[in-house]
Amino acid sequence: MQYRTSTFRRTTCALAVLGVLAACERSDTLIAPSAPLASSASLALEVSDANASNGQQVAIAIANESGSALGAVQGYLRFKPNQLRFRGQVRDAASNEILLVNEQDVARGELRLAALNAAGLNRTSPLVFDVLDAGYASSLSFVVEEAVLNGSPVARTNVTVDAAYHVNRALGGLAAPAHLSVQEWSDILSAQGTSAAEPGEIRNGLKFGDTNFDGNLTLADALYVINISVGLNEMIVGTDGTGPVGDRDAVVAGNVSPANSPGLGEVGDATPPGLEGNGSRVLSLADGLAIINEFVGVDQPVVGEIIPGRPLVPVSNRIVISANVTTNTTWTNGNIYELQGGIVVTNSATLTIQPGTLIEGQQGTGPGIGGAALFVARDGRLVADGTALQPIVFTCKDNGAARFKGCWGGISVLGNAALNDGALNSPIITGRATTGGCREKTAEGSANLAVGLALYGGCNDNDDSGIFRYIRVEYAGFRFTPTNELNGLALYGVGRGTIVDFVQIHAGLDDGLEMFGGTVNMKHIVATANSDDSFDYTEGWNGDAQFIIVQLDSLDSDKGFEQDNYEFGNDFTPRATPRIYNATVIGKAFVTSTSGTAGNNAVGGLHVRRGTWPKMFNFLVQNFPFALDIDDTATCTGWNTAAGFEIKNSIFTQNTRLDASDTPDPACEANESAAILLAGSNNLTPATSPLISPLDVRVPDWRPAFGTATGGAVPPGSFFDATATYIGAVAPANATKSNIPWYSGWTRGWATATTP
Numbered sequence: 001m002q003y004r005t006s007t008f009r010r011t012t013c014a015l016a017v018l019g020v021l022a023a024c025e026r027s028d029t030l031i032a033p034s035a036p037l038a039s040s041a042s043l044a045l046e047v048s049d050a051n052a053s054n055g056q057q058v059a060i061a062i063a064n065e066s067g068s069a070l071g072a073v074q075g076y077l078r079f080k081p082n083q084l085r086f087r088g089q090v091r092d093a094a095s096n097e098i099l100l101v102n103e104q105d106v107a108r109g110e111l112r113l114a115a116l117n118a119a120g121l122n123r124t125s126p127l128v129f130d131v132l133d134a135g136y137a138s139s140l141s142f143v144v145e146e147a148v149l150n151g152s153p154v155a156r157t158n159v160t161v162d163a164a165y166h167v168n169r170a171l172g173g174l175a176a177p178a179h180l181s182v183q184e185w186s187d188i189l190s191a192q193g194t195s196a197a198e199p200g201e202i203r204n205g206l207k208f209g210d211t212n213f214d215g216n217l218t219l220a221d222a223l224y225v226i227n228i229s230v231g232l233n234e235m236i237v238g239t240d241g242t243g244p245v246g247d248r249d250a251v252v253a254g255n256v257s258p259a260n261s262p263g264l265g266e267v268g269d270a271t272p273p274g275l276e277g278n279g280s281r282v283l284s285l286a287d288g289l290a291i292i293n294e295f296v297g298v299d300q301p302v303v304g305e306i307i308p309g310r311p312l313v314p315v316s317n318r319i320v321i322s323a324n325v326t327t328n329t330t331w332t333n334g335n336i337y338e339l340q341g342g343i344v345v346t347n348s349a350t351l352t353i354q355p356g357t358l359i360e361g362q363q364g365t366g367p368g369i370g371g372a373a374l375f376v377a378r379d380g381r382l383v384a385d386g387t388a389l390q391p392i393v394f395t396c397k398d399n400g401a402a403r404f405k406g407c408w409g410g411i412s413v414l415g416n417a418a419l420n421d422g423a424l425n426s427p428i429i430t431g432r433a434t435t436g437g438c439r440e441k442t443a444e445g446s447a448n449l450a451v452g453l454a455l456y457g458g459c460n461d462n463d464d465s466g467i468f469r470y471i472r473v474e475y476a477g478f479r480f481t482p483t484n485e486l487n488g489l490a491l492y493g494v495g496r497g498t499i500v501d502f503v504q505i506h507a508g509l510d511d512g513l514e515m516f517g518g519t520v521n522m523k524h525i526v527a528t529a530n531s532d533d534s535f536d537y538t539e540g541w542n543g544d545a546q547f548i549i550v551q552l553d554s555l556d557s558d559k560g561f562e563q564d565n566y567e568f569g570n571d572f573t574p575r576a577t578p579r580i581y582n583a584t585v586i587g588k589a590f591v592t593s594t595s596g597t598a599g600n601n602a603v604g605g606l607h608v609r610r611g612t613w614p615k616m617f618n619f620l621v622q623n624f625p626f627a628l629d630i631d632d633t634a635t636c637t638g639w640n641t642a643a644g645f646e647i648k649n650s651i652f653t654q655n656t657r658l659d660a661s662d663t664p665d666p667a668c669e670a671n672e673s674a675a676i677l678l679a680g681s682n683n684l685t686p687a688t689s690p691l692i693s694p695l696d697v698r699v700p701d702w703r704p705a706f707g708t709a710t711g712g713a714v715p716p717g718s719f720f721d722a723t724a725t726y727i728g729a730v731a732p733a734n735a736t737k738s739n740i741p742w743y744s745g746w747t748r749g750w751a752t753a754t755t756p
Helices: 182-189 219-229 285-295 666-672 674-678
Strands: 040-047 057-064 070-078 084-089 097-102 110-117 127-131 141-149 158-161 318-321 329-331 336-339 342-345 350-353 358-361 373-376 381-385 392-396 411-414 439-442 466-474 478-481 484-486 489-492 499-506 513-516 522-528 535-538 544-551 557-564 579-586 601-609 615-622 626-630 646-648 651-653 657-659 691-693 701-704
Touching (some): 040 070, 057 070, 110 219, 219 285, 411 466, 601 615, 657 666
Parallel strands (some): 318 336, 336 358, 373 411, 411 489, 466 499, 489 513, 544 579, 579 615, 601 626, 615 651
Antiparallel strands (some): 084 127
């Protein structure tokens, strides 16, 4: 890979980004809200001829009046389109400047601008306009979005825009203005990057700032980030239709500002790089400026450092686990742990797994023929507490062939919380259950375990089975019979003292995530390409859930949500009445297709039955043969009231039918009809989806487009994020689509476009 750098001087001076054009009728001050301000700067609008008449051309630029080491400015140049017509920019080949112009709204008199100059800011190169009406200068204005000072580290700054424009005759030289595209800038700066599987991909030795994975920090890396900040590039690679899918990563490698020193995002770093003061993450000019400062020799506290979890030497030491965990044990990220058989954490032991650890289940060694499996017994705990940069990955062992659905048995967690079925025999367990005599059952897929280790359920709804945070469970599950199965992650009678947050279950043979009773709460769940249902519960689960993403395998999945009170009885108590807010449920690319596994090709969105009364708000359900199926009279008791099953403030789009075609319970299923479902519920059925790229299986973008998916309900209570008043699991994109969604950087996509 070679980079053309002849037009950019390698210099130790700090670089600057010019954000063209000030205001001529007002003085604006912008303070970036999420980073400390180091200083202030003043910009002035300059025009080549304020008195130019119709038919002439003029140049417009921005000058730095303050003398501050201003590194970057981004904003909107606004003008009257009946007075000026944009012709292009004039680029000085000897200059270090990069000037990005987004012309999307030029017809209504608006250009979005960002610029960069490795030699420091004096003024931008000219933007050229045809004059259509004299007096054009009085209509010009510039609104600053972001301004960044040079330094170590770079910092956002106050910017004052001079209220009066300045005439600068030296802004002549209007010959051959050009509309430089993103690709043309890329051709100027760099060759194409190499391919990556997904944002945040674990590459050995990868450094912050190396967005194209070539091992170097160049202007091309910064340009990619700056393009995103001004709205010219897609951040979630693979959605813009250019280049190989996933050929760059701005989400992790490019998100370096604010630096939040001294940490680099390692374990225990509460403020990792890129985390804004308001808790969000966004790609901005400051990120690009920091990368280029490092490139020209001005050391930055984050850029150029190895990203945590990406060691120079790949982890290869393998430890075989073939016996139960019966004492407190830690698995470290310097090893790969190979599970052989059904491994149980028991005897009051806690198994702690370090962030970034890889656990592989051997194929064909576990219960039945389902491969290895990991069980956490009622008296055991699993603390698998990863980070966004170092998720913990559970998968099957690569035996020289591609991994496949069901090549190991997955994770089953057995707790001491309440069920609505089973014998009243639960024991007292020291430290876990002070009361006995509640319902207990035997977990599915546990026939080969020792007597007593496969039981779940009890009297402690506050039970704590551990921490499951920033983990991925891949290719898990097994079906012994239609009612005896291993899932990706199965939570049996798990209590609300357990933390389940930022979990992906990918390409499971059976259900992705299933709850069997219990009271466990959960947030930030991603279930992709699972063969059966993605989000499933039964036996009286009574937890809260928020931010749930489901994307089905078009050729080998059943339903998005399958919801039961109890499989063999509608009115068992405690009744399953979970509260679920902010879910995105995606079906298949071709909704009417019947290709793939017979009867299992993404047949339905939400199936609510057998007496459960869930509270479902802020759902977005699309691309299904049917969006909603309600079965069993007991399910509809108190329909759409606080006393019963509710589904409100939701969007159903691009589904063949809103309701299912089966009619075993006509009185209940009448509630599926559009007239009933939409009446007084704030539910919507738009013709098109608001999501940017929901069906992409390699690197999807599940954000709603800017300004869409509004009108959600306010989530209640202390567990929920009450600010998530949008519809769907992911906050809408901002105007430039540069806000990083919560799932990006630690989850994975399909192996190829056709293989999960």
